[in-house]
Amino acid sequence: MAARILFPLAVVLAIVAVALIGGSIPFLQPLFSVALLYVTFAIFIFGFMAKVINWARSPVPFRIPTTAGQEYSLPWIKWSKIENPSTTGGVLMRMFFEVFLFRSLFRNMRTDLRSGWLIHSPTKWLWLLALGFHYSFLIIALRHLRLFVHPIPGFVETLDAVDGMFQIGIPPLYLTDITILLAVSGLLIRRLFLPKVRFISLAADYFPLFLILAIVISGLLMRFVFRVDITAVKALATGIASFHPVVPDGIGAIFFVHLALVCTLIAYFPFSKLMHMGGVFMSPTRNLANISRMIYHENPWRQPPKFHSYEEYEDMYREYMKEAGLPLERE
Amino acid sequence: MYDSGKVIIGLAVFACIFLFPFLYNRGTAAPQPKPSLDTPAIKALSEKKCVENTRFMITTHMQFLNDWRDQALREGNRWYVNSEGKKVWISLQNTCIKCHSNKKEFCDKCHNYAGVEPYCWDCHYDPNGSKL
Numbered sequence: 001m002a003a004r005i006l007f008p009l010a011v012v013l014a015i016v017a018v019a020l021i022g023g024s025i026p027f028l029q030p031l032f033s034v035a036l037l038y039v040t041f042a043i044f045i046f047g048f049m050a051k052v053i054n055w056a057r058s059p060v061p062f063r064i065p066t067t068a069g070q071e072y073s074l075p076w077i078k079w080s081k082i083e084n085p086s087t088t089g090g091v092l093m094r095m096f097f098e099v100f101l102f103r104s105l106f107r108n109m110r111t112d113l114r115s116g117w118l119i120h121s122p123t124k125w126l127w128l129l130a131l132g133f134h135y136s137f138l139i140i141a142l143r144h145l146r147l148f149v150h151p152i153p154g155f156v157e158t159l160d161a162v163d164g165m166f167q168i169g170i171p172p173l174y175l176t177d178i179t180i181l182l183a184v185s186g187l188l189i190r191r192l193f194l195p196k197v198r199f200i201s202l203a204a205d206y207f208p209l210f211l212i213l214a215i216v217i218s219g220l221l222m223r224f225v226f227r228v229d230i231t232a233v234k235a236l237a238t239g240i241a242s243f244h245p246v247v248p249d250g251i252g253a254i255f256f257v258h259l260a261l262v263c264t265l266i267a268y269f270p271f272s273k274l275m276h277m278g279g280v281f282m283s284p285t286r287n288l289a290n291i292s293r294m295i296y297h298e299n300p301w302r303q304p305p306k307f308h309s310y311e312e313y314e315d316m317y318r319e320y321m322k323e324a325g326l327p328l329e330r331e
Numbered sequence: 332m333y334d335s336g337k338v339i340i341g342l343a344v345f346a347c348i349f350l351f352p353f354l355y356n357r358g359t360a361a362p363q364p365k366p367s368l369d370t371p372a373i374k375a376l377s378e379k380k381c382v383e384n385t386r387f388m389i390t391t392h393m394q395f396l397n398d399w400r401d402q403a404l405r406e407g408n409r410w411y412v413n414s415e416g417k418k419v420w421i422s423l424q425n426t427c428i429k430c431h432s433n434k435k436e437f438c439d440k441c442h443n444y445a446g447v448e449p450y451c452w453d454c455h456y457d458p459n460g461s462k463l
Contacts, residue, residue, distance in 0.1 A: 044349070045346065045349060045350070048345065049342055049345075049346075052338065052341070052342060052345075053332060053338070053342075056332045056333055056334065056335065056338040057332050057333070058333075059333055060333065145351070145352065146445065146446035147445070148352040148356075149351075149352050149355045149356055150356070150361035150444070152446040153355075156446065157446055157448075160446060161448065167450065169397075170393045170394050170396075170397035171393055171394075171447075227390035227391050227394075228390060229389050229390050230441075230445045230447075231363050231364060231441050231444055231445055232363060234361070234363070234444060234445055235360075235361070235362060235363035238356060238360055238361045239360050241352035241353055241355075241356050242353075242356040242357070242358050242359055242360040242361075243353075243358055244358070244360040246360070246362075248363055250386065250389070252390075278345070281341055282338075
Protein backbone atom coordinates (compact mmCIF):
# COMPACT_ATOMS: atom_id res chain seq x y z
CA MET A 1 0.00 0.00 0.00
CA ALA A 2 1.09 3.49 -0.70
CA ALA A 3 2.87 5.52 1.97
CA ARG A 4 0.22 8.19 1.63
CA ILE A 5 -2.26 5.74 3.18
CA LEU A 6 0.02 4.05 5.70
CA PHE A 7 1.69 7.21 6.98
CA PRO A 8 -1.49 8.94 8.22
CA LEU A 9 -2.68 5.63 9.69
CA ALA A 10 0.62 5.28 11.56
CA VAL A 11 0.32 8.84 12.89
CA VAL A 12 -3.16 8.14 14.26
CA LEU A 13 -1.96 4.90 15.88
CA ALA A 14 1.03 6.73 17.37
CA ILE A 15 -1.30 9.32 18.92
CA VAL A 16 -3.37 6.50 20.40
CA ALA A 17 -0.24 4.87 21.84
CA VAL A 18 1.15 8.08 23.32
CA ALA A 19 -2.20 9.02 24.88
CA LEU A 20 -2.67 5.51 26.24
CA ILE A 21 0.68 5.72 28.02
CA GLY A 22 0.23 9.36 29.10
CA GLY A 23 -3.31 8.74 30.34
CA SER A 24 -2.23 5.74 32.42
CA ILE A 25 0.32 7.75 34.40
CA PRO A 26 -1.53 9.91 37.00
CA PHE A 27 0.95 12.79 37.14
CA LEU A 28 0.84 13.15 33.35
CA GLN A 29 -2.97 13.31 33.26
CA PRO A 30 -3.19 17.12 33.73
CA LEU A 31 -0.82 17.50 30.78
CA PHE A 32 -2.93 15.19 28.62
CA SER A 33 -6.21 16.84 29.56
CA VAL A 34 -6.13 20.43 30.85
CA ALA A 35 -2.95 21.69 29.18
CA LEU A 36 -3.67 19.85 25.95
CA LEU A 37 -7.20 21.24 25.68
CA TYR A 38 -6.29 24.87 26.38
CA VAL A 39 -3.40 24.82 23.92
CA THR A 40 -5.50 23.07 21.30
CA PHE A 41 -8.38 25.47 21.68
CA ALA A 42 -6.11 28.51 21.41
CA ILE A 43 -4.53 27.08 18.24
CA PHE A 44 -7.96 26.43 16.80
CA ILE A 45 -9.56 29.81 17.54
CA PHE A 46 -6.57 31.95 16.58
CA GLY A 47 -5.50 29.74 13.70
CA PHE A 48 -9.00 29.76 12.25
CA MET A 49 -9.30 33.54 12.53
CA ALA A 50 -5.84 34.13 11.08
CA LYS A 51 -6.71 31.94 8.11
CA VAL A 52 -10.02 33.70 7.46
CA ILE A 53 -8.43 37.15 7.79
CA ASN A 54 -5.67 36.08 5.43
CA TRP A 55 -8.32 35.06 2.89
CA ALA A 56 -10.19 38.32 3.43
CA ARG A 57 -7.03 40.25 2.57
CA SER A 58 -7.04 38.82 -0.95
CA PRO A 59 -8.89 41.16 -3.28
CA VAL A 60 -11.69 39.70 -5.38
CA PRO A 61 -12.35 42.67 -7.65
CA PHE A 62 -14.47 40.86 -10.20
CA ARG A 63 -17.53 38.70 -9.87
CA ILE A 64 -16.60 35.05 -10.31
CA PRO A 65 -19.68 33.05 -9.19
CA THR A 66 -20.19 29.66 -10.77
CA THR A 67 -23.13 30.17 -13.04
CA ALA A 68 -25.11 27.01 -12.58
CA GLY A 69 -28.27 28.30 -14.20
CA GLN A 70 -29.71 30.93 -16.51
CA GLU A 71 -28.50 34.38 -15.53
CA TYR A 72 -30.79 37.39 -15.19
CA SER A 73 -31.65 38.46 -18.70
CA LEU A 74 -34.64 39.49 -20.76
CA PRO A 75 -38.02 39.30 -19.01
CA TRP A 76 -39.24 36.40 -21.14
CA ILE A 77 -36.18 34.24 -20.44
CA LYS A 78 -36.68 32.28 -17.22
CA TRP A 79 -34.10 33.33 -14.68
CA SER A 80 -32.63 30.78 -12.25
CA LYS A 81 -32.69 32.98 -9.17
CA ILE A 82 -30.81 30.66 -6.81
CA GLU A 83 -28.47 28.84 -9.17
CA ASN A 84 -27.34 32.10 -10.72
CA PRO A 85 -28.24 34.82 -8.25
CA SER A 86 -27.84 38.50 -8.91
CA THR A 87 -29.44 39.75 -5.70
CA THR A 88 -28.36 39.50 -2.06
CA GLY A 89 -31.46 37.43 -1.29
CA GLY A 90 -30.56 34.99 -4.04
CA VAL A 91 -27.00 34.72 -2.72
CA LEU A 92 -28.31 34.04 0.78
CA MET A 93 -30.55 31.29 -0.59
CA ARG A 94 -27.67 29.83 -2.55
CA MET A 95 -25.42 29.89 0.52
CA PHE A 96 -28.18 28.28 2.59
CA PHE A 97 -28.47 25.36 0.16
CA GLU A 98 -24.70 25.08 -0.08
CA VAL A 99 -24.01 25.15 3.66
CA PHE A 100 -26.96 23.16 4.94
CA LEU A 101 -27.69 20.77 2.07
CA PHE A 102 -24.41 20.58 0.10
CA ARG A 103 -26.01 21.64 -3.16
CA SER A 104 -22.86 21.38 -5.24
CA LEU A 105 -22.18 17.80 -4.13
CA PHE A 106 -25.74 16.97 -5.16
CA ARG A 107 -24.73 17.94 -8.69
CA ASN A 108 -22.03 15.26 -8.70
CA MET A 109 -21.81 13.25 -11.94
CA ARG A 110 -19.98 10.09 -12.86
CA THR A 111 -18.57 9.32 -16.23
CA ASP A 112 -18.34 5.75 -17.53
CA LEU A 113 -17.66 4.03 -20.77
CA ARG A 114 -20.67 1.78 -21.34
CA SER A 115 -20.57 -0.42 -24.43
CA GLY A 116 -18.53 2.12 -26.32
CA TRP A 117 -20.53 5.15 -25.21
CA LEU A 118 -19.23 7.80 -22.84
CA ILE A 119 -22.11 8.18 -20.38
CA HIS A 120 -22.49 10.93 -17.77
CA SER A 121 -24.96 10.01 -15.06
CA PRO A 122 -25.90 11.58 -11.72
CA THR A 123 -24.46 9.90 -8.62
CA LYS A 124 -25.62 10.83 -5.15
CA TRP A 125 -23.42 8.60 -2.97
CA LEU A 126 -20.84 11.21 -2.13
CA TRP A 127 -23.56 13.72 -1.30
CA LEU A 128 -25.43 11.23 0.90
CA LEU A 129 -22.31 10.13 2.80
CA ALA A 130 -21.10 13.71 3.23
CA LEU A 131 -24.47 14.92 4.47
CA GLY A 132 -24.82 11.94 6.82
CA PHE A 133 -21.33 12.45 8.17
CA HIS A 134 -21.58 16.21 8.72
CA TYR A 135 -24.97 16.16 10.42
CA SER A 136 -24.02 13.20 12.62
CA PHE A 137 -20.86 15.03 13.63
CA LEU A 138 -22.81 18.21 14.39
CA ILE A 139 -25.35 16.39 16.57
CA ILE A 140 -22.61 14.45 18.36
CA ALA A 141 -20.70 17.67 19.06
CA LEU A 142 -23.85 19.36 20.41
CA ARG A 143 -24.66 16.32 22.56
CA HIS A 144 -21.20 16.56 24.12
CA LEU A 145 -22.21 19.95 25.52
CA ARG A 146 -23.88 18.06 28.37
CA LEU A 147 -20.37 17.41 29.67
CA PHE A 148 -19.09 20.96 29.22
CA VAL A 149 -21.85 23.15 30.66
CA HIS A 150 -23.98 23.12 33.77
CA PRO A 151 -26.95 23.35 34.09
CA ILE A 152 -27.52 21.45 30.86
CA PRO A 153 -29.50 23.51 28.30
CA GLY A 154 -32.86 22.07 27.28
CA PHE A 155 -31.99 21.64 23.62
CA VAL A 156 -29.05 19.38 24.50
CA GLU A 157 -31.30 17.13 26.60
CA THR A 158 -33.89 17.04 23.82
CA LEU A 159 -31.23 16.16 21.26
CA ASP A 160 -29.93 13.42 23.53
CA ALA A 161 -33.41 11.96 24.02
CA VAL A 162 -34.26 12.04 20.31
CA ASP A 163 -30.90 10.60 19.28
CA GLY A 164 -31.24 7.74 21.75
CA MET A 165 -34.96 7.22 21.27
CA PHE A 166 -34.77 3.58 20.22
CA GLN A 167 -33.25 2.65 23.60
CA ILE A 168 -30.91 0.10 22.05
CA GLY A 169 -28.77 -1.33 24.85
CA ILE A 170 -27.53 0.32 27.99
CA PRO A 171 -26.29 3.01 27.84
CA PRO A 172 -28.47 3.74 24.81
CA LEU A 173 -26.80 3.51 21.42
CA TYR A 174 -27.30 6.81 19.62
CA LEU A 175 -28.52 6.82 16.04
CA THR A 176 -25.80 9.31 15.10
CA ASP A 177 -23.18 6.83 16.38
CA ILE A 178 -24.37 4.39 13.75
CA THR A 179 -24.73 6.94 10.95
CA ILE A 180 -21.32 8.53 11.52
CA LEU A 181 -19.64 5.13 11.58
CA LEU A 182 -21.35 4.14 8.33
CA ALA A 183 -20.71 7.49 6.64
CA VAL A 184 -17.03 7.78 7.59
CA SER A 185 -16.42 4.16 6.60
CA GLY A 186 -18.19 4.85 3.32
CA LEU A 187 -16.07 7.93 2.63
CA LEU A 188 -12.91 5.98 3.45
CA ILE A 189 -13.93 3.04 1.26
CA ARG A 190 -14.64 5.50 -1.54
CA ARG A 191 -11.07 6.82 -1.35
CA LEU A 192 -9.50 3.40 -0.97
CA PHE A 193 -11.38 1.45 -3.61
CA LEU A 194 -12.54 3.81 -6.36
CA PRO A 195 -9.45 3.90 -8.60
CA LYS A 196 -10.03 7.44 -9.85
CA VAL A 197 -10.55 8.84 -6.35
CA ARG A 198 -7.66 6.82 -4.94
CA PHE A 199 -5.37 8.21 -7.63
CA ILE A 200 -5.97 11.81 -6.53
CA SER A 201 -6.04 11.11 -2.76
CA LEU A 202 -3.15 12.31 -0.63
CA ALA A 203 -2.05 11.75 2.96
CA ALA A 204 -3.91 14.95 3.91
CA ASP A 205 -7.12 13.32 2.62
CA TYR A 206 -6.70 10.07 4.51
CA PHE A 207 -5.50 11.59 7.78
CA PRO A 208 -8.79 13.31 8.78
CA LEU A 209 -10.74 10.19 7.84
CA PHE A 210 -8.54 7.88 9.94
CA LEU A 211 -8.57 10.42 12.76
CA ILE A 212 -12.35 10.78 12.80
CA LEU A 213 -12.82 7.04 12.54
CA ALA A 214 -10.46 6.60 15.51
CA ILE A 215 -12.40 9.25 17.46
CA VAL A 216 -15.69 7.47 16.81
CA ILE A 217 -14.30 4.06 17.70
CA SER A 218 -12.59 5.29 20.89
CA GLY A 219 -15.81 7.06 21.91
CA LEU A 220 -17.90 3.95 21.36
CA LEU A 221 -15.37 1.80 23.24
CA MET A 222 -15.46 4.25 26.14
CA ARG A 223 -19.25 4.21 26.20
CA PHE A 224 -19.80 0.49 25.86
CA VAL A 225 -16.65 -1.45 26.76
CA PHE A 226 -13.94 0.30 28.80
CA ARG A 227 -16.28 2.38 30.88
CA VAL A 228 -15.19 5.52 32.71
CA ASP A 229 -16.74 7.51 35.55
CA ILE A 230 -18.79 10.03 33.60
CA THR A 231 -19.20 12.43 36.55
CA ALA A 232 -15.41 12.65 36.82
CA VAL A 233 -15.24 13.41 33.09
CA LYS A 234 -17.84 16.13 33.45
CA ALA A 235 -16.02 17.62 36.46
CA LEU A 236 -12.89 17.78 34.29
CA ALA A 237 -14.73 19.28 31.30
CA THR A 238 -16.73 21.91 33.19
CA GLY A 239 -13.58 22.75 35.16
CA ILE A 240 -11.77 23.51 31.93
CA ALA A 241 -14.73 25.43 30.49
CA SER A 242 -14.94 27.61 33.60
CA PHE A 243 -11.19 28.17 34.09
CA HIS A 244 -11.15 26.19 37.34
CA PRO A 245 -9.47 23.04 36.04
CA VAL A 246 -9.46 19.93 38.21
CA VAL A 247 -8.34 16.43 37.25
CA PRO A 248 -10.41 13.95 39.29
CA ASP A 249 -9.19 10.41 39.93
CA GLY A 250 -10.69 7.42 38.29
CA ILE A 251 -10.85 8.47 34.65
CA GLY A 252 -9.75 5.53 32.53
CA ALA A 253 -6.92 5.78 29.99
CA ILE A 254 -9.40 5.33 27.13
CA PHE A 255 -10.75 8.82 27.89
CA PHE A 256 -7.31 10.35 27.33
CA VAL A 257 -7.02 8.49 24.03
CA HIS A 258 -10.37 9.89 22.89
CA LEU A 259 -9.42 13.37 24.06
CA ALA A 260 -5.98 13.30 22.42
CA LEU A 261 -7.53 12.27 19.10
CA VAL A 262 -10.17 15.02 19.31
CA CYS A 263 -7.51 17.58 20.25
CA THR A 264 -5.40 16.49 17.28
CA LEU A 265 -8.37 17.05 15.01
CA ILE A 266 -9.09 20.49 16.46
CA ALA A 267 -5.46 21.63 16.41
CA TYR A 268 -4.97 20.28 12.88
CA PHE A 269 -8.12 22.03 11.71
CA PRO A 270 -6.79 25.50 10.76
CA PHE A 271 -3.93 24.02 8.74
CA SER A 272 -5.89 21.51 6.74
CA LYS A 273 -8.63 20.94 4.21
CA LEU A 274 -11.02 20.95 7.17
CA MET A 275 -10.90 24.74 6.91
CA HIS A 276 -13.66 24.39 4.33
CA MET A 277 -15.86 25.12 7.36
CA GLY A 278 -14.76 28.75 7.12
CA GLY A 279 -13.90 28.50 3.46
CA VAL A 280 -17.43 27.78 2.29
CA PHE A 281 -18.48 31.22 3.54
CA MET A 282 -15.42 32.90 2.02
CA SER A 283 -15.79 31.21 -1.35
CA PRO A 284 -16.18 33.83 -4.09
CA THR A 285 -17.65 31.29 -6.48
CA ARG A 286 -20.57 30.92 -4.07
CA ASN A 287 -20.98 34.16 -2.14
CA LEU A 288 -20.90 36.68 -4.97
CA ALA A 289 -23.96 37.84 -6.85
CA ASN A 290 -23.68 37.62 -10.61
CA ILE A 291 -23.75 41.34 -11.41
CA SER A 292 -20.79 41.30 -13.75
CA ARG A 293 -22.72 43.16 -16.46
CA MET A 294 -25.04 45.22 -14.26
CA ILE A 295 -22.56 47.52 -12.59
CA TYR A 296 -19.09 48.77 -13.41
CA HIS A 297 -16.34 46.79 -11.66
CA GLU A 298 -13.06 48.64 -11.61
CA ASN A 299 -9.72 46.91 -11.61
CA PRO A 300 -8.19 47.92 -8.27
CA TRP A 301 -4.65 47.39 -9.55
CA ARG A 302 -5.11 49.77 -12.45
CA GLN A 303 -2.37 52.40 -12.69
CA PRO A 304 -3.04 55.57 -14.69
CA PRO A 305 -1.61 54.62 -18.11
CA LYS A 306 1.57 56.37 -19.31
CA PHE A 307 0.75 58.08 -22.58
CA HIS A 308 3.37 59.07 -25.05
CA SER A 309 1.66 61.55 -27.34
CA TYR A 310 2.78 62.40 -30.84
CA GLU A 311 3.73 65.90 -29.71
CA GLU A 312 6.13 64.44 -27.15
CA TYR A 313 7.48 62.02 -29.77
CA GLU A 314 8.11 64.82 -32.15
CA ASP A 315 9.82 66.86 -29.41
CA MET A 316 12.07 63.88 -28.72
CA TYR A 317 13.18 63.31 -32.31
CA ARG A 318 12.70 66.77 -33.83
CA GLU A 319 16.37 67.21 -34.84
CA TYR A 320 16.63 63.80 -36.50
CA MET A 321 13.28 64.13 -38.23
CA LYS A 322 14.24 67.55 -39.60
CA GLU A 323 17.55 66.15 -40.77
CA ALA A 324 15.79 63.32 -42.59
CA GLY A 325 13.36 65.76 -44.11
CA LEU A 326 10.27 64.28 -42.48
CA PRO A 327 7.16 66.48 -42.20
CA LEU A 328 6.68 68.04 -38.75
CA GLU A 329 3.58 69.35 -37.04
CA ARG A 330 5.52 72.17 -35.42
CA GLU A 331 8.79 73.65 -36.52
CA MET B 332 -8.95 43.39 4.58
CA TYR B 333 -11.82 43.51 2.12
CA ASP B 334 -15.49 43.36 3.25
CA SER B 335 -14.18 43.76 6.77
CA GLY B 336 -17.64 44.41 8.24
CA LYS B 337 -19.02 41.10 7.04
CA VAL B 338 -15.86 39.16 7.87
CA ILE B 339 -15.72 40.53 11.42
CA ILE B 340 -19.40 39.70 12.01
CA GLY B 341 -18.77 36.19 10.70
CA LEU B 342 -15.72 35.72 12.93
CA ALA B 343 -17.65 37.04 15.95
CA VAL B 344 -20.40 34.47 15.31
CA PHE B 345 -17.73 31.77 14.94
CA ALA B 346 -16.10 32.76 18.24
CA CYS B 347 -19.45 32.87 20.07
CA ILE B 348 -20.40 29.41 18.83
CA PHE B 349 -17.09 27.79 19.72
CA LEU B 350 -16.62 29.64 23.00
CA PHE B 351 -20.20 28.83 24.03
CA PRO B 352 -19.18 26.59 26.97
CA PHE B 353 -16.94 29.33 28.37
CA LEU B 354 -19.59 32.03 27.93
CA TYR B 355 -22.34 29.83 29.36
CA ASN B 356 -20.44 28.71 32.47
CA ARG B 357 -19.15 32.22 33.16
CA GLY B 358 -16.35 30.92 35.34
CA THR B 359 -18.55 28.81 37.61
CA ALA B 360 -17.37 25.23 37.79
CA ALA B 361 -19.83 22.45 38.55
CA PRO B 362 -18.07 20.23 41.08
CA GLN B 363 -18.40 16.47 40.89
CA PRO B 364 -21.42 15.33 42.94
CA LYS B 365 -20.99 12.89 45.80
CA PRO B 366 -23.91 10.46 45.92
CA SER B 367 -25.04 10.11 49.52
CA LEU B 368 -24.64 6.76 51.29
CA ASP B 369 -26.38 8.11 54.35
CA THR B 370 -29.35 5.75 54.77
CA PRO B 371 -30.37 3.71 57.83
CA ALA B 372 -29.85 0.42 55.99
CA ILE B 373 -26.30 1.30 54.91
CA LYS B 374 -25.47 2.64 58.38
CA ALA B 375 -26.59 -0.64 59.90
CA LEU B 376 -24.24 -2.66 57.67
CA SER B 377 -21.20 -4.04 59.41
CA GLU B 378 -19.24 -4.16 56.16
CA LYS B 379 -20.11 -1.36 53.73
CA LYS B 380 -19.98 -3.21 50.46
CA CYS B 381 -22.22 -3.18 47.39
CA VAL B 382 -22.86 -6.24 45.23
CA GLU B 383 -19.61 -5.64 43.37
CA ASN B 384 -16.68 -3.27 44.02
CA THR B 385 -17.27 0.49 44.06
CA ARG B 386 -15.27 1.30 40.94
CA PHE B 387 -17.24 -1.28 38.94
CA MET B 388 -20.56 -0.05 40.35
CA ILE B 389 -19.75 3.59 39.50
CA THR B 390 -18.78 2.97 35.90
CA THR B 391 -20.82 -0.06 34.90
CA HIS B 392 -23.96 -0.18 37.10
CA MET B 393 -26.23 0.57 34.13
CA GLN B 394 -25.04 -2.41 32.12
CA PHE B 395 -25.09 -4.50 35.28
CA LEU B 396 -28.70 -3.54 36.11
CA ASN B 397 -29.74 -4.15 32.52
CA ASP B 398 -28.24 -7.61 32.84
CA TRP B 399 -30.12 -8.16 36.09
CA ARG B 400 -33.37 -7.17 34.42
CA ASP B 401 -32.77 -9.66 31.61
CA GLN B 402 -31.85 -12.39 34.10
CA ALA B 403 -34.87 -11.82 36.30
CA LEU B 404 -37.56 -11.09 33.72
CA ARG B 405 -36.41 -12.91 30.59
CA GLU B 406 -34.38 -15.84 31.95
CA GLY B 407 -36.35 -16.26 35.18
CA ASN B 408 -33.07 -16.49 37.10
CA ARG B 409 -33.30 -14.63 40.40
CA TRP B 410 -29.87 -15.42 41.80
CA TYR B 411 -26.66 -13.58 41.02
CA VAL B 412 -23.28 -14.84 42.18
CA ASN B 413 -20.85 -11.96 42.65
CA SER B 414 -17.08 -11.97 42.23
CA GLU B 415 -16.63 -13.05 45.85
CA GLY B 416 -18.92 -16.06 45.35
CA LYS B 417 -21.74 -14.54 47.40
CA LYS B 418 -25.31 -15.18 46.22
CA VAL B 419 -27.47 -12.09 45.80
CA TRP B 420 -31.24 -11.90 45.10
CA ILE B 421 -31.76 -10.15 41.77
CA SER B 422 -34.21 -7.33 42.41
CA LEU B 423 -34.02 -3.58 42.03
CA GLN B 424 -36.81 -2.99 44.51
CA ASN B 425 -35.72 -5.49 47.15
CA THR B 426 -31.94 -5.53 46.83
CA CYS B 427 -30.70 -2.21 45.43
CA ILE B 428 -33.28 0.10 46.95
CA LYS B 429 -33.23 -1.74 50.28
CA CYS B 430 -29.90 -0.02 50.96
CA HIS B 431 -30.02 2.90 48.53
CA SER B 432 -33.41 4.11 49.67
CA ASN B 433 -32.50 7.73 48.94
CA LYS B 434 -33.18 8.03 45.20
CA LYS B 435 -32.92 11.81 45.22
CA GLU B 436 -29.62 11.91 47.03
CA PHE B 437 -28.16 8.81 45.41
CA CYS B 438 -29.44 8.05 41.90
CA ASP B 439 -30.61 11.46 40.80
CA LYS B 440 -27.56 13.39 41.92
CA CYS B 441 -25.19 11.98 39.29
CA HIS B 442 -27.87 11.37 36.67
CA ASN B 443 -28.96 15.00 36.73
CA TYR B 444 -25.36 16.15 36.75
CA ALA B 445 -24.46 14.15 33.65
CA GLY B 446 -27.80 14.67 31.92
CA VAL B 447 -28.78 11.02 32.02
CA GLU B 448 -32.40 9.97 32.16
CA PRO B 449 -32.53 6.24 32.91
CA TYR B 450 -35.77 4.46 32.08
CA CYS B 451 -35.73 2.37 35.27
CA TRP B 452 -38.59 4.46 36.57
CA ASP B 453 -40.81 3.86 33.55
CA CYS B 454 -41.73 0.55 35.27
CA HIS B 455 -40.35 0.77 38.80
CA TYR B 456 -41.41 3.23 41.41
CA ASP B 457 -39.51 4.70 44.30
CA PRO B 458 -41.07 3.19 47.41
CA ASN B 459 -39.77 6.07 49.49
CA GLY B 460 -42.00 8.47 47.71
CA SER B 461 -39.84 10.91 45.81
CA LYS B 462 -41.92 12.32 43.00
CA LEU B 463 -41.22 10.54 39.74
